[in-house]
Amino acid sequence: MALLDQIRIVIPHRLETRSLILLSLALVLFLLPILQVVSDGYNYVLHVLMVIFMYIALASGWNIIGGYAGYTSLGHPVFFALGAYFSGVLLVYRGWSPFWTAPIAGLVATLFGFAFGLVALRTRGPAFVISTIALLLLARLILDNWEWVGGSNGLSLPMIGWPYRLYKIPFYYGMLLTALLAMWVSYRIRHSKLGLFLRAIAMDETKAEVAGINTRMCKVIAFAISAFFAGICGALWGYQQTYLRPTIFLTIGAAADLVLINLVGGRGTVAGPVLGAALRVGLDELVVNQFGSTELNITATGLLMILIVLFFPGGIIGALRERQRLPRLLDWD
């Protein structure tokens, strides 16, 4: 009897099918690298999954300010770059592994996000998005001209000292953990008081304020938290790429990616950015890389965004929910 009780504490009372499926999926993802260890040839799969994890973390983070609070940010590439350069510089000049400095990079991005948010989120509405564009371009200008971190030529990082067959695996796990953390935080915020306040802000900020919510602090905190994940992802991704260059990180296209992923999946929902990230990377691998030029890619991104805003403002999750067709598997709100 005592043993049974103990098991009950560890395992939730009713393990519903949904949690079971998701847990087994996570387990599969955790075990997947074994395949690569046992027999070479899965590096490509691991790489694609790793990119998906990264976009899940980035987009879920973006969603906290951009979706829940409804404040579109085009400045998230700056936090990504901040994380990348922070960890990259420590690696080059100190030899510290980004795997250890990545969480610190995340915190640095959080701090910076907090400070920037204090200024940019003072006003309501469109001034914020304008300031994030300016932040992005200013960061680009600075990095392009800062010779200590390589200027526009960028910075080469030493490669991770693992054998080729295994070198993807640490990045895979790093991104997987970050993605899981981002999803968990996103879920917890969605079901917390802060999440409630943020959604009140998105709906009607004046009313939220009248109701006694410190809207400015809520927004700033949401923005800072969302910057955290961009910082970590940047640190890992930069190491993985083995070089840092402003043109990789600091483009409006990169900012547009996060917006589009959320729009496609369903902005303001927990599952939306996850779904959107998987679709984005999947489509990229299947379609765009086969035919695509950059120009075509940009045009398609833009047109897709227009179509979604006009016809499916709730994204996939929103559209399914409206038609009452949302499978329980994806209903995490």
Added chain:
Amino acid sequence: MSILELEEISAGYGMGPDILNRVSIRFEAGLIHCLIGPNGAGKSTLLRVIAGLLRPRSGRVLLEGKVISGLRPDQILAHGICLVPQDRSLFPDMTVRENLLMGGYIERDQRQVSRRIDEVLEIFPEVRRHLNHRAGTLSGGEQQMVAIARGLMIHPRVMMLDEPSLGLAPLVVDRIFEAISRLKTLGITVLIVEQNVRKGLVYADRGYVLDMGHLSFEGPAREVIEDPRLQELYLGRMVLSNREGQR
């Protein structure tokens, strides 16, 4: 003969509930009508429906027997129905003259508009000295005068005023109601919404009581004042405006 008629009007905002619930009213040509009712009863909503700013969900608005509900606001205005809303809705950064010009917006002939400004200034000479002031700098009473004058620019047949006395000092309120009486002498059918029940009904010919989206009763203004149901509906406020009336 009734000039304006509402037939079973229901209306509401967005996906929200019906604010007006099958309201039917007739307004008689050339009279002053006063619509009263507690806060949130739907009085402003009613005026908005007539002005075409809000589409009714069902029912019709008729002007001299012709259906006007469903027309655009500018088309309804062209039929001679104008609204002076609760917040006066002047253009704060424009001069009073420009506000009057905007009042005549639907008239394309600019000479006509200039001529009309002179006529309106003869009816409301007190507006003249503010002509070149920015509307936003005027006092509440002056703004209300300008708003009424602006409404007059289209030669209205029906003029609707939403709480014209709101936020004004008692002395100023008298001036406004005196101005409203001038409208009647011009043959304009007037429809006032008032919180200041006694004031409104004293100047009016007919009274209408709206409560929670229903027309609860109507009659000659003098009878409505005396009606015990009115006392019931808003005892507290009656006492208040009585006191105001005595001052």
Added chain:
Amino acid sequence: MTSGLQILILGLALGGVYALMAIGLSMTYGVMRILNLSHAAFMVLGAYLAYWALQILRIDPLVSILINGPLFFIFGIILYRILFVPLAGRPRYTEATLLLSFGLALSIEGMMGALWTGIYRLANPPYATRSLAFGSFYIPEGQMYATAASLWILTALWGFLQKTRFGRAIRATMQNRTAAQIVGVNVERISALAFGLGMASAGISGSLLSFLFPFFPGKHWQWISILLSLVVLGGMGSLIGTVVGALMLAVASVYVSSILGPTWSPATFYAALFLVLMIRPQGLFGKREV
């Protein structure tokens, strides 16, 4: 180093052009609460049209104003009707217009890249390389024509807004949309008109841009953030504020450029934007949103 007066002259000349570039953006926001992130993309598109008009048809960029203006005006009205009218009445309308115009900007950028590649272009009419000297001061001839054209168009726009019936209706709608409806302004039509005018100003600015500043498809992001910065400084939706903001920031950027080099002149705008948000978020002429 350049003398203070020289900086002022160049800055004001530049500011005149910036004012024209931003005025449409400001008006579109003021009338309709549309934040048009694609404004500068259309400006760059206008620059390409002017560039090719010069290269192929030998049409002077200053003359191409007469083509770009009407062309973009009509295009703007069509665009407004197709893309923005369906958004009317949406909750969080401005946000929706922002995302929509973001998508529009990306599409245009991509198409310009596909058509004309990413290389820098600069139209080269005969006056582009000449300078006029006034005593110890100078002003590039192209800049002077561009400023003159800008001021002329801004004055015409000002007259239109002050003196004509439609112009007054545009201002009225900016000040109080409901009130405009109450006096019988068909605000949908006025909005289309204002959007068309905004786009026309983008097209015309493009003609001037084509010979003043090198451009390529992705350049519009820098332009939009410069223009938005000065619109925020002036106060969003205030036309006079936009002009004043343009003049101030242009002078400041010329000054910064003379000290730190031209690379850093765009930073003036970004820094000014952050400063405004810190000190006076509603901008110089803006009203605090309640």
